[in-house]
Amino acid sequence: MTTLQDSTALDRIWYTRCPVPTASGIAYNLGWLDEEFVPEGIGVGVLQDAEPEIAERHFDHRLVGLFREGGNVPAIVARSEGAPTRLIGLTWIDEWQSILVREDSPVTGPADLRGLRIAIPAWAQDRARSFPRAMALHGFASALRLGGLGFDDVERVEVEGRAGRAPGNDPARAALWPGLAELAAGDVDAVYVKGARSAEQARELGARTAVELDATADRSWRVNNGTPRPITVHEQLLAERPDVVVRFLVRSLRAATWASTHVDDVRAILGREVGSGTDGVVTAYGDDFHRWLAPTLDDERLALLDQQQHFLGEHGFLAEPVDVHAWAAHEPLQEALRILAEDGGEAR
Template sequence: MTDTLWYTRCPVPTASGLAHSLGWLGDTAARNGLAFGVLQDAGPELAVRHFDHTLPGLIREGGNVPALAARAQGSPTRLIGLTWIDEAQAIVVGPNSPVTSAAELAGVRVGIPAWARDQARSFPRAMALHGFANALRPAGLTLADVRIVELGVEPNPQVRTEIQHRERALTWGVAELLDGTVDAVYIKGAHAQEVAKEHGLRVAVDLDVSATRALRVNNGTPRPLTVHQELLDTRPEAVIGFLAQTLRAADWATTDHDAAAEVLQRETLSGPAGVIAAYGTDFTVGLHPSLSPDRVELLAVQKQFLYAHGFLAADFDLDSWLAPEPLEQARALVAAGQVAA
């Protein structure tokens, strides 16, 4: 039985990240007799578990590519929640590019990050491929209608501290776009918005204006909360407490908007303008996790895309991955006012 509740997340808006910043997750672990650890603060031997999710005691909230790839590889995880937060996905071109629409992407050179060390860590490639596929579809085009140029990537990305994150480029392909190696790249999130503005990049296709959510499915939409099966089996009360504090943090964000904005700036490694540009002024919408049928269906769209493009070692039954009971019990605790402050 594990004696530590481990937590990891990506540099994106999450209610669990808010709860961690407020100190609530560590308190929950302590109340359940567990130590509390954060992979971002751990050494490289543990940090890799962010991608393969084989660490007993681990709860992860982050991109769905590593989560789905780990499950397909056989990692003993369960899906305990999904969020949906639109985060400024776009296809951008250089300042002087004539491309202004999806139809005009036909025949252009698009930057796609190369494969990393394994499928889970190849999430930049998966994001770009799905981003372009979604952008092209309304124009009646497919990935076969563009010229893919592979971009160099870090083959073994690691979870990092905030300072280390700020020291690395978080937007793949901007350098190649500016030097003329490619004609268009996919970007998403707050930091990418800041980078695009800094270099005068233009939006050729704004994926967020699509009325069809299926055309906005990607690594962060929807975003999963997963738990190692051992922690769920042996310490279910800790998992329920974690989720209760996550729900409480999502509620808090709607009542203290300015304080939540400051936390999200740290979580997304961006300034105020980047957060607003990526997530809008009502950025707290979607922070509450659920396993609603529509979110599960949208995750199924992503799973199918990843499987078809080689990002999953095997297909698997999505419904068998779901564990809805902890979230249901956490909601009951919050509704009854039984979540310790």
């Protein structure tokens, strides 16, 4: 195996562009990752813009130079299937997790879900790509429990499971969130959604919110693919170039600091990332999400991630259980925070 012990061996790192709010995404969009690494001959690539065989590594994380800050379902599934990754941070950004119904539906709360036909995206070609199914299952599981119900109280209807981004992030070309077409057609009665673009699509279709999971005070009710959201790296990169990992985190933390005082700029960046307008961003992420982009690895977030991996295991998504505490590598984030504290925590 080629190693990275010679600093010239690492000529590119990859940032994976998930359509969600991330400090690393802001750092990339501000040019700070290029500024950090390009002068020493390390290019910064966007994984989704690479050739297909590289872009596929978004799901299995078998690419040494990859920094992945995205949904936890593919990350946990990859780890359970033996991907040599380490967890270096967790963020939490609520993103309008909701159960939608048609405008004329009598459903007004969780208890009213009894007897409904709920949309569950079908399995994809593998477990990691089946994250829309995992999201819907966990979202409905939480909503049903809020109403004192379970899956035996509803009818699960399998729908098309693809949840892709639009080419060029063009909102007009974005695929409908899985289940929304079936909801509009009357084939299902309720759909789980999250995020800015689904908020816009729901408005366009005339769907309304029956259960707003983000309104629950206890975060354990809101655990899903993006909550908490992991940052993972290849263990070889961490072992052989820990300086690169720390510097990536420093730039991400600086971006989080910058974001906390630049909400309009952050909304513009996020709109481009998720393929949504300002209204969708505001609906999905609220007024203060820009203050909470910095990652941690605290006990609460690790416990919430463990809750997610248990759920995924119970519903057939994992080859093996994942020990999230053994997965976590605390040292890079600790060192990045130390560096940031030494220079006063300034954005740059």
